[in-house]
Amino acid sequence: MGNIYTNMKIFQFKEKIDSLTQSDARIMAPLHIRIKPTNVCSHKCSYCAYRSDRLQLGKDMFTGDYIPREKMMEIMDDVIEMGVKAVTFSGGGDPFYYPYLLETVKKLTGSPVRFASLTNGSGLHGEIAEVFAQHATWLRVSIDGWDDRSYSQYRQVPEGEFTRVMANMENFSKLDGKCFLGVSLVIDELNAPEVYGFIERLKGIGVNSVKVSPCIVSNDCAENDLYHEPFYKQVREQVDRAVTELKDENFEIYDSYHAMNDKFQKEYTWCPYLQILPIIGADQNIYSCQDKAYNLDEGLIGSIKDQRFKDFWFSDKNKFFNINPSMVCNHHCVSNIKNNIVLDYLNADPEHAGFV
Numbered sequence: 001m002g003n004i005y006t007n008m009k010i011f012q013f014k015e016k017i018d019s020l021t022q023s024d025a026r027i028m029a030p031l032h033i034r035i036k037p038t039n040v041c042s043h044k045c046s047y048c049a050y051r052s053d054r055l056q057l058g059k060d061m062f063t064g065d066y067i068p069r070e071k072m073m074e075i076m077d078d079v080i081e082m083g084v085k086a087v088t089f090s091g092g093g094d095p096f097y098y099p100y101l102l103e104t105v106k107k108l109t110g111s112p113v114r115f116a117s118l119t120n121g122s123g124l125h126g127e128i129a130e131v132f133a134q135h136a137t138w139l140r141v142s143i144d145g146w147d148d149r150s151y152s153q154y155r156q157v158p159e160g161e162f163t164r165v166m167a168n169m170e171n172f173s174k175l176d177g178k179c180f181l182g183v184s185l186v187i188d189e190l191n192a193p194e195v196y197g198f199i200e201r202l203k204g205i206g207v208n209s210v211k212v213s214p215c216i217v218s219n220d221c222a223e224n225d226l227y228h229e230p231f232y233k234q235v236r237e238q239v240d241r242a243v244t245e246l247k248d249e250n251f252e253i254y255d256s257y258h259a260m261n262d263k264f265q266k267e268y269t270w271c272p273y274l275q276i277l278p279i280i281g282a283d284q285n286i287y288s289c290q291d292k293a294y295n296l297d298e299g300l301i302g303s304i305k306d307q308r309f310k311d312f313w314f315s316d317k318n319k320f321f322n323i324n325p326s327m328v329c330n331h332h333c334v335s336n337i338k339n340n341i342v343l344d345y346l347n348a349d350p351e352h353a354g355f356v
C-alpha cells in the first residue's frame, strides 16, 4: 500500500491546482467534499468540537438539522456528474444516524466517486456495514474511552455501549471487504495514560489504522499547548512505542499528536483548499472547510437550499476569495500545511522555475 496520509496527494491533480487562482477563469469541481448529512447524534462527547462554546467551529449549528432526502439524491447526482473524486460523510452528528445514508451511498457504489465516513461506530452493523465493507474506501470510528466505564463517562451513554462499538468494529473487520477500518483516538488528560494499551487492543480486533490526535480545547494555539503540556511527554512516549512495536504492513499509526503551531498561524490571504475540499452542511449551506463549518460569519460560502450544488459551484469564482485566512482563520486548521504547500507552488516565479 502507498502512503495514504501524505499532504502531497493534491499534486496528482495538477490541473486543479493551476486553476485555483483568481486570475485563472476556470472553475473546476472540488476534488473531495465533506458532507454532513445530519447534526443528530446519540452520543454527547464531552469534548465535541461542534458543541463546545470555546471553539468557533459549530457556533451556528442547529442540532436538529439534516439534509432532506430529495436534496441529498440531487447532491449525489451532481457530484457524480461534476467528476468529484471523493466524498466523506462526517459530523455535525453521526452520519450513521442519517435515515437515508444507505440509499445515499448505494447511489455512489456504481459510480467513480469514492466514499468514506466518520462515525461513532454505534450504528455500524447490518446492511449499511456490509455496503461500507464492500464499497467504501475507508471508515473511521472516533473513540476516547478505553473501557465501558470511561467511554460512558466521555459520552454520556449507558454502560455497554463501548463493548457494542468494539464488537461492531471486530465484526466489520471480519466482513473482509476492501474498506480500510480506522479509529480516531482523541487524546486528553483522562485517556493519556491508556494510549499504548488501547492501540494494542484495537490492533487485536482487526482495526487497520489508528489516528492519534490532540483534543482541541481552544481557538488559541498557546492555550492548546498549555492544556496538553502536563501529559504531552507521557503520550509521546506511548505513541512512539506503538509506532515502533505495533506498526506493520497491515496496521498503520497516523501520528498527529504534536505541538500545534503549524496549524494555527496564517499569513496568506486566500485559501486554496476551500476550492479543493469544501463542506456541505446539514443546513444545506456550503462552508469553506471542516474547521469553519457552521460558522455563518466567517466560514459561509453560500447556500444550496434553493439551487443545485453544481449550479452554485460553477457560478461566480469571486465567492471563493471572500475569506481572508490571515484575518479570520488563526484557529486550528487541518489544511494549513497543505495550503502552504499549494501556495508555495503557485507563487513560484515562472521566470526562475527552470532553475530547479
Ligand code: SF4
Residues within 6 Å of the ligand: 266, 271, 272, 273, 274, 288, 289, 290, 291, 292, 323, 325, 328, 329, 332, 333, 334, 335, 336, 339
Ligand atoms: S485557511 Fe483553513 S480554516 Fe481558513 S478557510 Fe481555509 S481551510 Fe478553513
